[in-house]
Amino acid sequence: MTQIRVIYKEKTMSKATKQQEMIVESPETDLLATYEANQTSELAIAAPAPLMNDKAHDTGLLATAVNVSAVNLTNVLDTLDKIDNLEEGMSFTPRYKEFEDADKDVPHRVVFMGFKTIQKNDKDEVKKIVCATWLERNADGSVDAYMNGGDILISAFEYASTSEPYQITFLGRKKTGSGFYVKDFKIVSLRAAKQVRSN
Numbered sequence: 145m146t147q148i149r150v151i152y153k154e155k156t157m158s159k160a161t162k163q164q165e166m167i168v169e170s171p172e173t174d175l176l177a178t179y180e181a182n183q184t185s186e187l188a189i190a191a192p193a194p195l196m197n198d199k200a201h202d203t204g205l206l207a208t209a210v211n212v213s214a215v216n217l218t219n220v221l222d223t224l225d226k227i228d229n230l231e232e233g234m235s236f237t238p239r240y241k242e243f244e245d246a247d248k249d250v251p252h253r254v255v256f257m258g259f260k261t262i263q264k265n266d267k268d269e270v271k272k273i274v275c276a277t278w279l280e281r282n283a284d285g286s287v288d289a290y291m292n293g294g295d296i297l298i299s300a301f302e303y304a305s306t307s308e309p310y311q312i313t314f315l316g317r318k319k320t321g322s323g324f325y326v327k328d329f330k331i332v333s334l335r336a337a338k339q340v341r342s343n
Contacts, residue, residue, distance in 0.1 A: 238277055238289035243314040243327055252312040253334065254278035256304050260291060276301045278310075300331035309334040 238260070257277045264271045275291040276298055282288060297312070304310060315328040 234279070234287035234289070236289060238291045240275075241290040241292045243292065243294070243329075245316075247314045248316050249313060252280055254280045254290075254310055254312055256301060256306055256308055256310050257289070258306045259298075259301075262291070262293070274298055278312075294327050294329065296326060297329045297331070300329060304331070304333075 255278060257279060260275050260277050262273050262275055264273055273293040275293040277289060277291045279287055279289055301310075311332050311334055313330040313332075315330055317325045318328045319325055
């Protein structure tokens with residue numbers, strides 16, 4: 145049995161939102177049969193409190209409800225029914241792309257996914273590093289998530305749009321005015337080729 149807090153949100157004559165709550169305990173199938181037609185209802189699936197770990201030990205944490213619409217709950221349960229027959233897809237754990245000499249002048253076609261802050265232990269100090277993240281298809285056809293925190297790369301992606309295609313080319317190392325060597329990149333956006341009309 146699953147404890148469900150069902151929240152109805154309805155528009156009244158004064159255009160205000162009237163909210164009603166009720167607590168029900170029901171198997172998921174009965175819940176869906178009763179509420180799946182009401183696609184505007186929000187179903188808050190309440191987890192037990194205190195929150196227990198997978199070994200049934202008290203974690204000392206208090207759980208909050210997981211909010212899901214009736215439609216999404218239907219999709220989730222349908223996916224769980226088929227989950228044992230699904231194949232593994234891409235990894236969502238990003239790997240740090242170093243860009244070494246072997247990568248010089250090799251274009252990488254990627255989909256930019258935004259920025260992520262990571263931490264680096266530097267002696268007795270913890271430094272925060274902002275990294276650009278992207279998805280890239282590997283030579284074997286698989287897709288992996290990558291990140292890099294190079295200053296030039298970060299600056300190039302500053303005005304980029306997430307979920308859009310770009311091409312990253314590592315140009316090698318260049319010397320700055322301060323005498324330091326940094327990794328240099330060329331970032332260009334990608335777009336669909338124009339169709340040539342035939343007469």
